[in-house]
Amino acid sequence: MKAMVENANLITAARDDLKLIGVARAITDFVYCSYLSDLAVDDECQEQGIGRWRIRAKQKLKL
Template sequence: MNITYKINEIVDVEQFINLLNNTTLGERRPVNDYNCIQGMLKNSNLIISAWVQDQLVGIARSVTDFNYACYLSDLAIDEKYQRFGMGKQLITLTQAQLGPRCKITLLAAPAAREYYKHIGFTQNEYCWTLDRHQTVTSLANK
């Protein structure tokens, strides 16, 4: 299998949606909201993609300052192409674009928790999220 990896190659919205639908991430991403997916791609500043000919088969989509923090928003590999080391290669290529002090952070899907541990990520119990419909509460109200 001949896989080509590309850095910041333009990824079409439909290609990305098709890839997500061929992974478990499709269940947790807004694949029916074209504008949201388009914004996800447009506003990512580091995208490493994997291709078999002209078919997108893997992606590592990140938002980063390249020096201190890199949030790996999506690591998606088409289910037909999993278990060939593509995820590790996408992460390795992502790291290669970052400065020496830059740390990759991600939120693991339930099915991927063991994968990240297996490839060397350290689990951090201090991650917090705030959904858009939630509001920040005042300490005075506590």
Template sequence: MLSKKITYTIGKIPNTEAIINVYNSSGIIRPTDDKARIRKMYDNSNLVIAAWNGFELVGISRAITDYCYSCYLSDLAIKKEFQKEGIGKELINRTRNEIGNNTTLILLAAPGAIDYYPKVGFSKIENGYMIKREI
């Protein structure tokens, strides 16, 4: 249960430890044992939206976008105890508001979130390809 009204910030990168805490709680798999890599992920993203319960970071979205044609939503993570409260949906809505209606929002879903994204307006695509990272 939420103890406070959730607030959101756009463009402010939270403390790396707080981001790692959200990732570890959320179930999303990221290299949280490599603090420098997590920091670099955020330093090189150009749309970061954070959800706060008071001073506690409870959710985060991270995207790379040109703000006019395409946007890759790299991360969407909500602390376990704050999931199913609409925070993820709100982070997606705020991302969409920032990028505008002429920009396609694209993501790769974590296996545990495959069923979530159609519920919040995403359509499955069949024409994507990737070269996986080595680590």
């Protein structure tokens, strides 16, 4: 898990106060290609658009 996080290029998180409720992890060349390798949302928080919100946050990053 530690190596997985340390070697990802981009990680975005969604929190409700201090509780982690969603995360997206991507690998990119920062020029042309980006691969969204993981997208997870807490079971209790699904169907609220959190996953789509994390994807849009990744797309808006200035690479």
